[in-house]
Amino acid sequence: MQHSTERWLDIAALEDVPRRGGRVLRLPQGCIAVFRTVDDQVFALEDRCPHKQGPLSQGIVHGASVTCPLHNWVISLETGEAQGADSGRVTAFPTRIEGGRILLSGDCLRVGAEGADA
Amino acid sequence: MTEKLVVVGNGMAAGRALEELFRREPDRYEVTVFNAEPRVNYNRIMLSPVLSGEKTYEDILIHDDDWYARNRVNLIRGEEVIAINRAERRVISRAGTVADYDRLIIATGSLPFIIPVPGHDLPGVLSYRDLEDVEAMLSAARKGGSAVVIGGGLLGLEAAAGLKAQGMDVTVLHLMPTLMERQLDQSAGYLLQRAIEDRGIRVITRANTHAVVGEEKVEAVRLDDGTEIPADIVVMAVGIKPSIALAKDAGLEVNRGVLVNDLMQTSDPAIYAVGECVEHRATCYGLVAPLYEMAKSVGAGLAGDDSLAYEGSITATKLKVTGVDLYSAGDFAEGDDREEIVLRDASHAIYKRLVLRDNRIIGAVLYGDTADGPWFFQLMKDGTDISDMRETLIFGQGFAGAGPLDPMAAVAALADDAEICGCNGICKSVIVDAIAAGQSDLDGVRATTKASSSCGSCTGLVEQLLELSLGESYARAAVQSMCGCTDLGHGEVRRLIIAKALKSIPAVMQELQWKTSCGCAKCRPALNYYLLATWPGAYVDDQQSRFINERVHANIQKDGTYSVVPRMWGGITTPDELRAIANVADKFAIPTVKVTGGQRIDLLGVKKDDLPAVWSDLNAAGMVSGHAYGKALRTVKTCVGSEWCRFGTQASVSLGVRMERFLWGAWTPHKVKMGVSGCPRNCSEATIKDFGVICVDSGYELLFAGAAGMEVKETVPLCKVETEEQVMEYCIALLQLYREEAHYLDRMHKWLARVGMEHVQEAIVGDADNRMALVDRFNFAQQFAQTDPWSERAAGRDAHEFSPLATPDLEAVA
Numbered sequence: 001m002q003h004s005t006e007r008w009l010d011i012a013a014l015e016d017v018p019r020r021g022g023r024v025l026r027l028p029q030g031c032i033a034v035f036r037t038v039d040d041q042v043f044a045l046e047d048r049c050p051h052k053q054g055p056l057s058q059g060i061v062h063g064a065s066v067t068c069p070l071h072n073w074v075i076s077l078e079t080g081e082a083q084g085a086d087s088g089r090v091t092a093f094p095t096r097i098e099g100g101r102i103l104l105s106g107d108c109l110r111v112g113a114e115g116a117d118a
Numbered sequence: 119m120t121e122k123l124v125v126v127g128n129g130m131a132a133g134r135a136l137e138e139l140f141r142r143e144p145d146r147y148e149v150t151v152f153n154a155e156p157r158v159n160y161n162r163i164m165l166s167p168v169l170s171g172e173k174t175y176e177d178i179l180i181h182d183d184d185w186y187a188r189n190r191v192n193l194i195r196g197e198e199v200i201a202i203n204r205a206e207r208r209v210i211s212r213a214g215t216v217a218d219y220d221r222l223i224i225a226t227g228s229l230p231f232i233i234p235v236p237g238h239d240l241p242g243v244l245s246y247r248d249l250e251d252v253e254a255m256l257s258a259a260r261k262g263g264s265a266v267v268i269g270g271g272l273l274g275l276e277a278a279a280g281l282k283a284q285g286m287d288v289t290v291l292h293l294m295p296t297l298m299e300r301q302l303d304q305s306a307g308y309l310l311q312r313a314i315e316d317r318g319i320r321v322i323t324r325a326n327t328h329a330v331v332g333e334e335k336v337e338a339v340r341l342d343d344g345t346e347i348p349a350d351i352v353v354m355a356v357g358i359k360p361s362i363a364l365a366k367d368a369g370l371e372v373n374r375g376v377l378v379n380d381l382m383q384t385s386d387p388a389i390y391a392v393g394e395c396v397e398h399r400a401t402c403y404g405l406v407a408p409l410y411e412m413a414k415s416v417g418a419g420l421a422g423d424d425s426l427a428y429e430g431s432i433t434a435t436k437l438k439v440t441g442v443d444l445y446s447a448g449d450f451a452e453g454d455d456r457e458e459i460v461l462r463d464a465s466h467a468i469y470k471r472l473v474l475r476d477n478r479i480i481g482a483v484l485y486g487d488t489a490d491g492p493w494f495f496q497l498m499k500d501g502t503d504i505s506d507m508r509e510t511l512i513f514g515q516g517f518a519g520a521g522p523l524d525p526m527a528a529v530a531a532l533a534d535d536a537e538i539c540g541c542n543g544i545c546k547s548v549i550v551d552a553i554a555a556g557q558s559d560l561d562g563v564r565a566t567t568k569a570s571s572s573c574g575s576c577t578g579l580v581e582q583l584l585e586l587s588l589g590e591s592y593a594r595a596a597v598q599s600m601c602g603c604t605d606l607g608h609g610e611v612r613r614l615i616i617a618k619a620l621k622s623i624p625a626v627m628q629e630l631q632w633k634t635s636c637g638c639a640k641c642r643p644a645l646n647y648y649l650l651a652t653w654p655g656a657y658v659d660d661q662q663s664r665f666i667n668e669r670v671h672a673n674i675q676k677d678g679t680y681s682v683v684p685r686m687w688g689g690i691t692t693p694d695e696l697r698a699i700a701n702v703a704d705k706f707a708i709p710t711v712k713v714t715g716g717q718r719i720d721l722l723g724v725k726k727d728d729l730p731a732v733w734s735d736l737n738a739a740g741m742v743s744g745h746a747y748g749k750a751l752r753t754v755k756t757c758v759g760s761e762w763c764r765f766g767t768q769a770s771v772s773l774g775v776r777m778e779r780f781l782w783g784a785w786t787p788h789k790v791k792m793g794v795s796g797c798p799r800n801c802s803e804a805t806i807k808d809f810g811v812i813c814v815d816s817g818y819e820l821l822f823a824g825a826a827g828m829e830v831k832e833t834v835p836l837c838k839v840e841t842e843e844q845v846m847e848y849c850i851a852l853l854q855l856y857r858e859e860a861h862y863l864d865r866m867h868k869w870l871a872r873v874g875m876e877h878v879q880e881a882i883v884g885d886a887d888n889r890m891a892l893v894d895r896f897n898f899a900q901q902f903a904q905t906d907p908w909s910e911r912a913a914g915r916d917a918h919e920f921s922p923l924a925t926p927d928l929e930a931v932a
Binding site: 009010011012016017018019020021023024025026027028031034037038039052054055058059060061062063065067069070072074084085086104109 | 565566567568634635636637638639642643661662663664665666667670674676678918922923924925926928
């Protein structure tokens with residue numbers, strides 16, 4: 001995946017996302033799940049589980065993984081890859097934190113999660 | 119005058135015979151023992167641990183100097199008896215010591231069999247019989263180099279393992295196709311060879327030794343096919359032969375060994391023989407158990423008791439190589455009159471075989487898991503008829519006797535394509551394959567196959583498959599851990615939370631050494647519940663450790679929308695409530711309105727963002743959360759009872775409403791459903807609830823531990839009471855006991871199955887003080903629990919849960 005580092009979206013303050021939790025960001029291109037881990041790392045994934053399109057943003061966050069609320073698939077926040085016996089992946093988007101703000105790669109607008117919105 | 123007893127030989131058999139004699143008649147004889155070795159009696163079967171360095175000579179002493187002194191035994195060390203003069207009743211040693219006897223015991227043991235190949239007498243060729251041999255091997259091993267062990271039997275393999283442990287390069291040569299063929303069948307022999315090779319020991323089977331090669335000392339071993347294997351020492355461990363020369367020279371009857379009758383007397387009744395030198399009923403023994411049995415007979419006979427005849431032994435063997443578990447007993451050759459039961463587990467190198475004749479065990483070979491060896495051996499010796507436990511016999515003592523209806527047998531009988539996990543569509547063969555590929559516990563099977571990872575109702579079956587595949591090794595495993603983050607089980611964690619006064623999830627994880635930084639989706643909700651139930655009022659509920667439904671107080675649906683179920687106390691509603699529900703459904707365009715099985719109304723398809731507004735409207739009409747989404751009190755289902763029904767015996771509706779109003783809001787290990795029926799016709803289906811009340815003329819029958827989920831469970835009776843007040847008291851106490859004791863996600867019936875009826879009866883019914891204490895603790899906790907979560911959130915709490923992040927300015931980056 002190519003991504004251009006010049007284009008970053010300022011989407012929220014770090015505090016807007018609870019630790020060990022997630023929020024959803026609705027974009028015209030689809031929903032993005034934004035996660036914050038216990039050690040304040042931030043990750044962004046397409047908000048649809050590769051299994052049955054469950055909203056990952058509603059799952060329980062543990063370590064650098066999220067457990068989907070529908071059928072307990074565990075998805076890596078870093079790669080978007082399903083863990084354990086399951087296979088499948090969702091797109092993971094680069095993020096960074098600057099001055100307490102969460103920046104999301106503009107790639108989410110380009111490669112996007114087309115048709116992801118429920 | 120005291121009789122004189124002389125013992126020729128000071129091995130284990132002689133020592134045991136003396137012990138038996140002294141136990142019976144400590145003063146009857148003046149005892150002299152000749153020992154060809156310059157030592158006291160030591161445990162010869164423990165030579166291997168001495169060789170491998172795991173034990174010292176001192177560790178394996180049986181009788182120390184003090185024992186000989188205490189029993190006034192004259193021990194003559196390092197003197198070999200060379201002649202018996204039966205006419206004069208005296209023996210003479212090589213050193214010239216003469217001793218007279220009234221009774222004599224020949225316990226000369228056996229000699230190692232040395233293959234008479236060229237070079238067999240070169241320095242560096244050793245046998246493996248006594249401490250001298252061990253010391254010679256140890257001193258060779260200190261120089262390093264290589265060793266060849268000829269003979270892949272019990273002694274040879276123990277010698278090989280010991281020499282390897284001492285750092286030598288070791289090759290085992292064995293004449294036969296498989297190792298230990300006298301004790302093991304081919305399958306076990308193969309597993310054994312693999313285990314020996316895994317230790318870096320080379321094994322050559324079908325190896326016929328042609329010569330030991332060397333000029334002044336051993337240099338190599340040459341096989342028939344010309345192969346030469348370099349060797350600094352050669353250990354011959356190809357067998358033993360009874361040491362009979364002394365007896366034969368004295369004119370006693372001998373064959374392979376010294377012939378004895380059942381009283382262990384030789385052809386001269388004044389002379390006993392015992393141990394490896396003996397031939398009894400055409401059998402010579404080389405294992406310790408039969409020698410001890412013979413020795414008992416000898417000791418008794420010397421004490422004047424001729425009733426203790428020796429009638430031969432069935433022998434059992436255990437290989438003393440650390441890390442190799444092997445047990446064999448009895449006769450395991452195949453034959454037309456024999457049947458066998460075999461259990462194999464390739465990945466865990468477990469092999470068990472029982473040979474049966476006429477429904478009795480006559481042979482057993484166990485490899486990899488030998489725990490049941492002694493039990494099988496006992497059944498064999500006792501000649502026990504095993505027909506009744508045949509189905510489960512191979513699984514060992516822990517399972518046997520359960521009869522053919524044992525669930526293990528049922529699981530074993532399932533076809534490979536039988537579906538085990540209905541949620542994920544996993545069949546038996548997928549699970550069995552995962553176990554064969556190395557999964558050895560529930561978590562492993564869950565992680566690799568998904569079986570039992572959803573609703574969990576097939577967990578028992580999966581565990582049985584694990585037991586079936588892994589044998590005793592699985593059953594012996596520790597308590598099932600909560601999850602992969604810890605080795606502790608639920609019970610242990612609950613106990614430690616109280617014992618160590620742990621009051622937060624990070625405290626639990628730190629103190630109980632969690633293996634992950636912040637747990638997982640399994641342990642976090644469980645810990646959150648345990649802390650909440652243990653420290654009401656003090657512990658702050660961790661929203662991030664709750665499943666989405668309990669975090670947003672609604673049920674997530676497949677499309678990411680939610681369902682909303684307001685409480686209808688006891689199933690009673692009003693026109694105003696119904697109007698409010700109808701208005702909410704219209705206002706928020708809720709697509710489906712459905713009546714539930716718990717006598718209330720479900721609004722399905724509510725958008726998450728709308729939840730607080732929906733709740734606000736419902737609150738305005740006096741309705742609160744029905745906790746249809748929670749591990750909590752769900753409904754109290756009622757029938758109309760004596761208020762309307764012509765059969766009703768008590769006021770079941772008002773009782774149900776009272777119960778629900780008192781109990782709502784309490785978090786529990788799993789969902790809790792209750793029912794109150796106004797008469798035994800049971801229209802509220804109280805007999806499949808976690809707690810049920812059946813009203814009768816004379817009072818109330820209290821039932822519990824029913825369920826109608828994946829498993830249908832009928833309730834069991836708790837007790838009968840007379841008043842509504844008592845119903846409340848018992849119901850509250852039971853709920854609190856369940857809250858305090860159950861493992862997270864165990865319905866009441868699972869908790870009952872674990873703790874047992876007697877325990878619950880005693881805690882609730884049998885002990886009024888305890889019952890009241892439970893009620894008090896529940897009441898204390900309820901003051902923190904009975905706040906409507908909907909009104910809190912309608913008022914703005916946790917707003918971040920119900921709104922998306924603000925859409926950023928997309929133009930800025932376009």
